Amino acid sequence: xxxxxxxxxxxxxxxxxxxxxxxxxxxxxxxxDYVEGNxxxxxxxxxxxDIVVLQLPxxxxxxxxxGTAQGPAACVxxxxxxxLFDEALGQDLPAGAKIxxxxxxxxxxxxxxxxxxxxxxxxxxWYSGDCxxxxxxxxxxxxxxxxxAAQHHPLVDGDLKRLTVVQIDAHxxxxxxxxxxxxxxxxxxxxxxxxxxxxxxxxxxxxYSKQESELIHSDERITTFFARDTQSxxxxxxxxxxxxxxxxxxxxxxxxxxxxxxxxxxxxPATGTxxxxxxxxxxxxxxxxxxxxxxxxxxxxxDVNEIVAQEDTxxxxxxxxxxxxxxxxxxLKARKEGFWSPHxxxxxxxxxxxxxxxxxxxxx
Ligand SMILES: [Mn+2]
Numbered sequence: 066x067x068x069x070x071x072x073x074x075x076x077x078x079x080x081x082x083x084x085x086x087x088x089x090x091x092x093x094x095x096x097x098d099y100v101e102g103n104x105x106x107x108x109x110x111x112x113x114x115d116i117v118v119l120q121l122p123x124x125x126x127x128x129x130x131x132g133t134a135q136g137p138a139a140c141v142x143x144x145x146x147x148x149l150f151d152e153a154l155g156q157d158l159p160a161g162a163k164i165x166x167x168x169x170x171x172x173x174x175x176x177x178x179x180x181x182x183x184x185x186x187x188x189x190x191w192y193s194g195d196c197x198x199x200x201x202x203x204x205x206x207x208x209x210x211x212x213x214a215a216q217h218h219p220l221v222d223g224d225l226k227r228l229t230v231v232q233i234d235a236h237x238x239x240x241x242x243x244x245x246x247x248x249x250x251x252x253x254x255x256x257x258x259x260x261x262x263x264x265x266x267x268x269x270x271x272x273y274s275k276q277e278s279e280l281i282h283s284d285e286r287i288t289t290f291f292a293r294d295t296q297s298x299x300x301x302x303x304x305x306x307x308x309x310x311x312x313x314x315x316x317x318x319x320x321x322x323x324x325x326x327x328x329x330x331x332x333x334p335a336t337g338t339x340x341x342x343x344x345x346x347x348x349x350x351x352x353x354x355x356x357x358x359x360x361x362x363x364x365x366x367x368d369v370n371e372i373v374a375q376e377d378t379x380x381x382x383x384x385x386x387x388x389x390x391x392x393x394x395x396x397l398k399a400r401k402e403g404f405w406s407p408h409x410x411x412x413x414x415x416x417x418x419x420x421x422x423x424x425x426x427x428x429x
Pocket of ligand 1: 205234235236238250253324
């Protein structure tokens, strides 16, 4: 990184805790072109943007604090150290695109249902089809509101059966409930299926229950590549190539959800539940590149979640920042090669948006 892009005043995690949230959103210029509080320090404002980075400091109110609420801000800070040059794109970011970092979701909501509805409300304006939304989380419980917001994308057009979710994760997240909570992070993929998504592809999975295993093998919407196979010393390469080939067969709109615990725990030790035996950094890069390059599919949105700020080194949040940057570069490459074009606001006949108090109704 050229020295002139280094922020001359770095925020520490203690600073994050002490400072009012708006400090992290307003983007204070600390050197000529580096904007503090913006992803990659880029200066873009929120008009006619090509990519929006959304921050969801969400942590389920009833669970023990694991630090995911501070993850998005820590990831944005760590992004200041990510190189702007992407090898596959062959250009420096932003590569002529407008990449805007939106102010964080305000965290408001008196109860879980209201919080999830508010997250959906925060996301939804960015699904008109003109720009690419990338959300940073927060617990994986953000997935159902992301899916509900995605139904407003013109390619989904109110019919979630059209949507495929590609999930990188250590956990299947297919539980009926965890500690009595059906909207726990451990249920995020299951609730997305309940919302009506057409297909779920999972990779990195290595921690799951018997009930989840049975669902994986009985629900034909679910395709799971287990870490036991893709990371196997004897047949891992074969399983890995099958995963990449499967991605190439996808069609229609896709949401990519990247739980960073899908990576091997050594790469993301601060995430809520680091698990050994996970994907390598390059396997996640290959997955991102492959899903964006699938010839009949369009990745309409993505999230990187379960980011927790590591205090001794920035490894966890830096890994998340590098992968979020890779998603941005892969999206721009897809645009460049004609796999993505703005779709504009189209109100089609299938578009019947669900109620804005959907989650509150579910929990009554
Ligand atoms: Mn997860």
